Amino acid sequence: MDIYEEICKITGKDYVSREKEDQYIYSRDSGAQPPRSVDYVVMPGTVEEVQRILMLAHKERIPVTPLGGGFTLSALVVPQKGGIVLDMKRMDKIIEVNELSRYALIEAGVSQAALRAYLKNHHPRLQHSTPEAPPTVTVVGNALIQGHGHLTPRYGLNSDMVNGMEIVLPTGEICKLGSSAVSDLWYTRGPIPDLPGLFIGWLGTTGVVTKLSLKLYPRPNYREVLVFSSDDIDAIPEVIFELTQLDLLEDFFLITQEKPDWMNHIFYVVILSAHFEEELALKMRIYSDVAKKIGNGKTIQIVENLHPALRTRFLDVPPKAAVAADFRKGGGFQYSAAILSFDKVPLAWRKGIEIAHAHGMIASYVHQILTCHSIMFGFNYSFNRGDEADIEAARQAVEESNRFTLDIGGMIWKGEAAAQKLVMEKMDPNTAGLIGKIKKTLDPHGIMNPGNWEVPQ
Amino acid sequence: MRYEDILHRCFRCGFCKLTDDYEDFNCPPHKKYRLESFSPGGRMWLTRAWLQGDVQMSERFQQILYSCTLCANCVKHCIFPFNEDLVNIFIAAREAVVEAGMLPPAVRDYFKAIDTYGNPYKEPSAKRGDWALGLPVPIYDGHDYLLYIGCVGSYDERGQKIAQAVASLLHKMSISFGILGQDENCDGNEVKAMGETWLFESLAQKNSEIFRAKNIKKIITIDPHAYNAFAKDYRNFGAEFEVYHYTQLLAQNIDKLVPLLKPLTATVTYHDPCYLGRHNSIDEEPRNILTILPGINFVEMAANRHNALCCGGGGGNFFSDILGTGKESAARLRIRQAQDTGAQIIAVACPQCAKMLTDAIKAADLEESLEAADIAELVLRSMKA
Numbered sequence: 113m114d115i116y117e118e119i120c121k122i123t124g125k126d127y128v129s130r131e132k133e134d135q136y137i138y139s140r141d142s143g144a145q146p147p148r149s150v151d152y153v154v155m156p157g158t159v160e161e162v163q164r165i166l167m168l169a170h171k172e173r174i175p176v177t178p179l180g181g182g183f184t185l186s187a188l189v190v191p192q193k194g195g196i197v198l199d200m201k202r203m204d205k206i207i208e209v210n211e212l213s214r215y216a217l218i219e220a221g222v223s224q225a226a227l228r229a230y231l232k233n234h235h236p237r238l239q240h241s242t243p244e245a246p247p248t249v250t251v252v253g254n255a256l257i258q259g260h261g262h263l264t265p266r267y268g269l270n271s272d273m274v275n276g277m278e279i280v281l282p283t284g285e286i287c288k289l290g291s292s293a294v295s296d297l298w299y300t301r302g303p304i305p306d307l308p309g310l311f312i313g314w315l316g317t318t319g320v321v322t323k324l325s326l327k328l329y330p331r332p333n334y335r336e337v338l339v340f341s342s343d344d345i346d347a348i349p350e351v352i353f354e355l356t357q358l359d360l361l362e363d364f365f366l367i368t369q370e371k372p373d374w375m376n377h378i379f380y381v382v383i384l385s386a387h388f389e390e391e392l393a394l395k396m397r398i399y400s401d402v403a404k405k406i407g408n409g410k411t412i413q414i415v416e417n418l419h420p421a422l423r424t425r426f427l428d429v430p431p432k433a434a435v436a437a438d439f440r441k442g443g444g445f446q447y448s449a450a451i452l453s454f455d456k457v458p459l460a461w462r463k464g465i466e467i468a469h470a471h472g473m474i475a476s477y478v479h480q481i482l483t484c485h486s487i488m489f490g491f492n493y494s495f496n497r498g499d500e501a502d503i504e505a506a507r508q509a510v511e512e513s514n515r516f517t518l519d520i521g522g523m524i525w526k527g528e529a530a531a532q533k534l535v536m537e538k539m540d541p542n543t544a545g546l547i548g549k550i551k552k553t554l555d556p557h558g559i560m561n562p563g564n565w566e567v568p569q
Numbered sequence: 570m571r572y573e574d575i576l577h578r579c580f581r582c583g584f585c586k587l588t589d590d591y592e593d594f595n596c597p598p599h600k601k602y603r604l605e606s607f608s609p610g611g612r613m614w615l616t617r618a619w620l621q622g623d624v625q626m627s628e629r630f631q632q633i634l635y636s637c638t639l640c641a642n643c644v645k646h647c648i649f650p651f652n653e654d655l656v657n658i659f660i661a662a663r664e665a666v667v668e669a670g671m672l673p674p675a676v677r678d679y680f681k682a683i684d685t686y687g688n689p690y691k692e693p694s695a696k697r698g699d700w701a702l703g704l705p706v707p708i709y710d711g712h713d714y715l716l717y718i719g720c721v722g723s724y725d726e727r728g729q730k731i732a733q734a735v736a737s738l739l740h741k742m743s744i745s746f747g748i749l750g751q752d753e754n755c756d757g758n759e760v761k762a763m764g765e766t767w768l769f770e771s772l773a774q775k776n777s778e779i780f781r782a783k784n785i786k787k788i789i790t791i792d793p794h795a796y797n798a799f800a801k802d803y804r805n806f807g808a809e810f811e812v813y814h815y816t817q818l819l820a821q822n823i824d825k826l827v828p829l830l831k832p833l834t835a836t837v838t839y840h841d842p843c844y845l846g847r848h849n850s851i852d853e854e855p856r857n858i859l860t861i862l863p864g865i866n867f868v869e870m871a872a873n874r875h876n877a878l879c880c881g882g883g884g885g886n887f888f889s890d891i892l893g894t895g896k897e898s899a900a901r902l903r904i905r906q907a908q909d910t911g912a913q914i915i916a917v918a919c920p921q922c923a924k925m926l927t928d929a930i931k932a933a934d935l936e937e938s939l940e941a942a943d944i945a946e947l948v949l950r951s952m953k954a
């Protein structure tokens with residue numbers, strides 16, 4: 113059987129490629145992971161096409177890697193065992209926005225940019241939680257990798273905002289999950305067995321999500337940023353606790369960078385939003401007052417006269433965070449994303465600097481507070497894509513950071529293949545076994561993004 | 570290759586593909602093919618891979634390089650400091666392809682026609698001024714302005730109508746101008762865009778010598794592509810002249826224009842030609858003219874000014890057709906955007922855009938409801954109404 117011809121019969125020739133150039137582009141990302149081979153790039157246009165492709169792949173035992181924006185930076189959507197990359201970007205319809213029940217039903221290829229622009233134009237009172245990623249990344253991809261967004265401190269991870277999904281199983285069945293399983297409405301995930309959980313965080317190993325219902329939230333009219341600075345690493349857990357204790361903030365992150373010198377401090381960036389001017393003023397005042405009380409006013413200081421460019425950078429949704437990744441002028445960036453409890457932050461802060469220095473880099477952090485329970489601690493490594501030694505150094509730095517994270521009881525978010533292996537080795541064997549059983553049940557031939565979440569034998 | 574040292578700096582983050590407000594993807598080849606390989610980042614990465622020997626020259630790579638319309642949307646929307654160089658990088662990559670002798674046939678044929686005939690239509694130079702037969706258009710002889718027509722205005726049927734409209738307007742406005750007729754040569758903007766630096770330099774040299782010999786100090790172009798070459802590149806060849814796109818001159822003389830105008834009833838939108846808008850920041854003059862036309866209801870497309878979607882003809886694609894046609898082609902998408910405004914006329918200020926959009930309207934079978942008209946044609950229509 114000529115696989116290429118068979119796929120062409122499904123999507124049409126225009127949306128299938130086995131050209132070397134397309135294989136090259138889809139075989140790597142901007143992170144530090146080595147390239148891997150791709151056989152076909154396929155862009156389905158409908159759920160039926162996805163279904164037929166998976167049935168073909170299942171029958172012929174061809175690996176399939178679903179791809180959204182392709183910007184995980186840890187090569188999660190670069191196939192580990194070749195086969196088909198299923199680029200979902202042609203499935204880019206915003207099917208429905210239910211304003212009263214505040215949800216959007218979208219196809220898997222809808223970008224953050226498209227949803228944001230659509231809401232701005234048609235439902236200006238609503239917004240979705242937008243990640244600190246380029247606006248070309250997909251909404252569905254971000255939710256499925258348990259990503260976070262600018263509303264996460266208030267409302268939770270973007271994966272917690274999923275009401276339901278339409279999925280195609282590796283064996284070809286199309287299923288609806290959440291309220292859409294029993295009605296035409298997509299407004300709630302329960303109260304039935306939580307099946308979306310079989311597709312969130314699984315990195316495309318259990319099926320292909322073709323539609324997703326995402327919760328939307330009120331869009332306040334006013335937003336402002338407060339920035340506090342400090343040099344007291346040990347005080348970080350207390351400061352985070354106090355600033356999240358109020359439950360009034362929209363977004364909250366920590367940044368630092370060793371160069372230039374003025375950036376070499378701990379900056380706490382708090383985004384406040386409000387529906388009324390007076391409400392915003394009140395929140396600003398409350399946060400300023402609280403900050404003054406932490407450590408008797410000696411722990412953190414408010415940054416007066418914040419540079420307008422920084423203010424814009426902090427308030428932009430999505431922010432142009434990629435600019436910060438360019439400080440090495442090398443076009444390469446990967447980070448080890450540790451999900452930590454707050455008490456571990458001082459330890460990680462010092463270790464991250466140590467790892468960066470050991471590999472000839474300067475330390476640079478952006479850490480996102482995830483609700484009031486944990487932090488995404490980013491060990492960031494910019495590198496020069498034109499220098500193999502630099503790429504290798506970044507790779508090693510990421511690996512050391514991953515090992516350290518697991519050693520202190522942290523979790524690794526969207527880890528590359530090697531990081532997943534570390535996690536699986538450390539995982540309770542019965543839990544790992546359960547993962548294996550679920551994968552085997554849903555994907556008996558192991559065609560879905562194989563190499564990810566592999567259970568140790 | 571020029572700019573080789575910055576090719577690796579692209580993260581492929583994709584800001585370059587969008588508009589200011591992220592409303593839509595706006596890169597013509599990426600919109601058509603959707604594959605990342607056809608995005609500005611894909612081209613950057615593949616060019617580097619080619620130079621390093623990781624991919625070989627192929628029909629596909631040629632298609633990826635030459636389907637780029639050099640519309641400069643990426644220049645305006647890339648967030649990195651090297652954004653200003655993006656179009657230059659893609660031209661440099663094409664130069665490297667030319668140097669390696671690995672041209673796509675359509676591009677090779679274009680260069681050959683320019684080299685042999687001085688125009689891509691393989692028409693004799695003697696016919697270059699035929700568009701003006703029967704019109705009160707003198708050969709340049711110390712007039713205030715040279716009216717430079719360019720290849721499309723000289724030989725293409727659609728372009729000729731625009732050339733005739735511009736010349737008629739200038740005449741009606743009593744502006745002193747002349748043309749070069751059979752002595753006019755290709756300006757070379759597309760030659761440079763497609764990477765043939767040597768041929769471009771010889772054209773620019775030759776034209777600059779003619780302009781100097783005739784003591785030409787002011788040039789009006791009808792084609793933004795020619796405007797771009799004259800304004801940006803000819804200085805390197807010792808040319809000393811002022812250059813205006815005709816819409817600039819009309820806008821400067823609006824007072825003379827207004828008394829001549831009569832009401833037209835139509836809803837009109839405006840398509841910004843890339844070489845007028847994004848490349849040269851001439852955004853308001855065309856709008857200033859359209860908005861003084863009595864009876865016109867002027868409406869903007871959501872993607873306007875430096876967010877405008879290219880018609881798909883830039884970067885040599887008007888001649889090579891490597892980007893190609895079809896429902897997802899830039900021209901077809903652009904006329905859909907125009908339709909969304911409720912406009913009956915999509916106004917342009919470029920013979921290449923006019924032709925691209927006219928053809929797209931025909932292909933979409935929309936001739937009953939939408940028309941692509943050059944601003945000069947609309948002004949003239951208003952005078953005759």
